[in-house]
Amino acid sequence: MGFYYSQFFVQPAYPTQSFAGQTVIVTGANVGLGLEASRHLVRLQAEKVILAVRNVAAGEEAKRDVELSTGRIGVCEVWELDLASYASVQAFAYKATQLPRLDVVIANAAIATATFSIAEGHERTITVNVISTILLTLLLLPKLRETAEKHPQANRPRISVVVSETHAWTPFPEYKAENIFEKLDDPTAADMTDRYASSKLMDILILREMVxxxxxxxxxxxxxxxxxxCHSRLARELGWGFWLFKQVVARSTEVGSRTLVLGAAAGPESHGKYMVNGKVDDSALSGFVRSPEGRNAQQKLWEELVPILEGIKPGIMQNL
Ligand SMILES: NC(=O)c1ccc[n+]([C@@H]2O[C@H](COP(=O)([O-])OP(=O)(O)OC[C@H]3O[C@@H](n4cnc5c(N)ncnc54)[C@H](OP(=O)(O)O)[C@@H]3O)[C@@H](O)[C@H]2O)c1
Known part of the structure; x- marks a missing residue:
């Protein structure tokens, strides 16, 4: 299904599956798709929805907004999480280990920026969208597993990582470099117009290899x-040309957020898979991802990422 056809003629289904009794973490939940997904989850009777935000005041505002619109008070909790800081990611994950249960993680937070800057020794987009996103996922796996063991009757715990159509729009030349992460961290070689798309492609490749x-x-x-x-604040830095394109083509934030909730409700048939409009559809992955070259890239990325993650949290790979 083409991108334009999907945008103009397909609507993801309105989520109806109950999340009763479940605890859900949504990263980047103060605005955009994360906020609207959180609103759906509260409406769908989730027991606890953790709004993981880098700006706690904005998170508290989002919590009030969700409470007002759903009439369910005390379901949302605001927890601080800054994906540009590994210490923050680890502190957040440690706090999550204290929860009585954890059923779902929606790894939604991301940035799209045309400005090169460094966070934790890597270009910021790569740190936030890729390294910290995977770090958080791995750190939370044991808690999800513990929940599955304690509640064998419940749905299997899920991690939904929000990726993007744009993964198919980058040639990702960095993957041919001797070291992909080093190349991406080189300010003299960086093509920031491509960076967001490359980060989403990297997420897909890494998650496929991880699974x-x-x-x-x-x-x-x-x-x-x-x-x-979708309409959101994501492309705030990308200029008026993209803004105009979005006015014509983008979905509402609420409609887009349904896909996050449908991903979070999906069963084992979605494991390791790509979902579009709330349905599993690996055929919508780019030709590169599905090619032998893409397979090489995913192995290479994984082999480079493991020492980075082990450097942050020694022994983390045992969580797999
Ligand atoms: N909108 C689209 O068209 C579209 C299309 C495909 C995929 N996506 C994906 O959908 C997800 C949500 O994006 P959105 O469109 O809703 O964008 P958005 O409105 O910009 O929301 C992004 C969220 O991520 C948070 N975030 C950014 N940096 C962070 C950090 N260092 N630590 C923790 N949180 C951080 C933001 O917090 P602040 O408010 O503090 O900045 C915000 O809550 C992203 O993964 C994006 O790549 C979006």
Missing amino acids: HRASGAWPEVVNMVNPGL
């Missing part, structure tokens, strides 16, 4: 959600 490597019987489901082009 492949841990191919045993995982008690949890990891899927990748493409929400389509």
Whole structure:
């Protein structure tokens, strides 16, 4: 299905599956797709929805907004999480280990910036969208697994990582470099117009490799959600040309957020898969991702990422 056809003629279904009794983390929940997904989750009777935000005041405002619109008070909690700081990611994950249960993680937070800057020794987009997103996912896996063991009757715990159609719009030349992350961190070589798309492609490649490597019987489901082009604050830095394009083509934030909730409700059939309009559809992945070259790229990326993650949290790979 083409991008324009999907944008203009397909609407993801309005989510109806109950999240009763479940605890859900939504990263980047103060605005955009994360906020609207959180609103759906509260409406769908989730027991606890953790709004993981880098700006706690904005998170409290989002919580009030959700409470007002759903009439359910005390369901949302605001927790601080800054994906540009590994210490913050680890502190957040540690706090999550204290929860009585954790059923779903929607890894939604991301940035799209044309400005090169460094966070934690890597270009910021790569740190936030890729390294910290995967770090958080791995740190939360044991808690999800513990929940599955304690509540065998419940749905399998899920991790939905929000990716993007744009993964197919980058040639990702950096993957041919001797070291991909080093190349991406080089300010003299950086093509920031491509960076967001490359980060989303990297997420897809890394998650596919992660699922492949841990191919045993995982008690949890990891899927990748493409929400389509939606109104949000994401492209705030990308100029008036893109803004105009969005006015014509983008979905409402609420419609886009349905895909996150449908991903979070999806079952084992979505494990390791790409979801478009709330449905599993690996055929919508780019030709590159599905090619032998893409397979090489995903292995290479994984081999480079493991020492980075082990450097942040020694032993983390045992969580797989
Ligand atoms: N909108 C689209 O058309 C579209 C299309 C495809 C995929 N997506 C994906 O959908 C997801 C949500 O994007 P959106 O469109 O809703 O964008 P958005 O309105 O800009 O929301 C992004 C969220 O991520 C948070 N965030 C940014 N940097 C962070 C950090 N260092 N630590 C923690 N949180 C951070 C933001 O917090 P602040 O408010 O503090 O900045 C915000 O809550 C992203 O993964 C994006 O790539 C969006």
